[in-house]
Amino acid sequence: MKGWLRQDGRKGIRNTVVVAYLVECAHFVASKIVSGFPEDDVQLIGFPGCYPNEYAARMMDRLCTHPNVGAVLFVSLGCESFDKVRASEAVSASGRPVKTLVIQKAGGTASTVQMGRDWVHGVLAQVAEVPRVPMGVDELVIGTVCGGSDGTSGISGNPAAGKAFDLLVGEGAACIFEETGELIGCEEIMAERAVTPALGQALRESVQKAERYYATLGYGSFAAGNAAGGLSTIEEKSLGAYVKSGDSPISGLIKPGDLPPRGGLYLMDVVPDGDVRFGFPNISDNAEIVEMIASGAHLSLFVTGRGSVVGSAISPVIKICANPQTYRNLSEDMDVNAGDIIEGKRSIEEVGREIRDLVVAVASGAPTKSEALGHREFILTYKSFEPIGPACLPAA
């Protein structure tokens, strides 16, 4: 395995040029710039809101200085409140080439698209010069998420992902699982796995917070397709989702954008702090994937039963299909057939090993199915978080 070496010592498994719009009004222009580079690794991200949000600003910083990112072009309309000067300084301080284009100053749509494409063209040659150096599994950060879940997710795909997590944590990688709203009912058994009692209490409280938050909203993290697929309650979905964390001790609790300080297993608390202000914690699976990427995830494991086809900007997504019927229907989108476990063809251990080996192959440059198909989904919305508490990352 080799990675692109960044100034902070982290290594990337991709070398992407990111074009980021800073308000929805600049989205079209930014996407036109990206569409000029169909053969290059140039990807679109952005924040749609015009009002300021500390969380979104921090997420944008983390994403634009992610080890998989080589250079950043910001596209601003000009009058939005996003602090583009501070964002540009943060990227510049990370040693990456950065440029900000302001549509209102650049002469409009066509002029900004031309200027943006000219800059990207030049910077592609520049990022190609970034050195690739040897990289170990212990330098990887890996996230896991499940979406489009059904009753098979918890008996094949998620246990196999959990087995892969056990192998990867054993090799020194940092592994992140998340969505505390889908751990409702698991808080007590999860707390027992914490490396300290104080962390156990923090894990318990994060799930209790999620329960309160979703209760206020009136809907749990449970979609109609979950029920059609055989799941009856949030706690049934939770128990199935929980097993993708594997059996390792839980080393810490992080929030979106916090970087795991060392290898081990981490829970990401994705439910906002304080009163309900901006609606649902994660309006779709990609919001959770983006949050794990902001916490440094080089790639994500996505377990699906009903069948999701998404990928992500910045970090590749490995799709693990839990349901053998879905796999046959959507095999062009699926990287791993965990449905073999249900049909008795392979064991959880065998599929877990396949996932671990695929992680190394993708980190070495092999494209995932969604990556090869061109999926680069991205979503970032409003949230508010307080910093993590002292119990969340116990001293080793």
Added chain:
Amino acid sequence: MIGPFLLLSAADNVLVARESAAEGTDVPLEQGSVMLTRPIPLAHKIARRDIAEGEKILKYGMPIGIATEAIPAGAHVHVHNIRSAYTPTHMLQDADGVSAAVAQ
């Protein structure tokens, strides 16, 4: 367990379909054989034994909800006869008013 239904934990009072099972299928249970009165899709659950109203439903050896009515052995266990101990389950309704979660 061999056959179309899986017992995930010894403590469970439900079995999970490892393949879709047709209406009329005979399923051997501890208390005797029962015949499925409706098709059970892949990954849906049936009662392993008679379950009383108010009893906890156990899957993976852990509670996943509470029976809202008496459920006879072999019957489909789903959103129509169990509820969450946490937040309510919402689902789509088909045009004819039948829950998409139950009708397959």
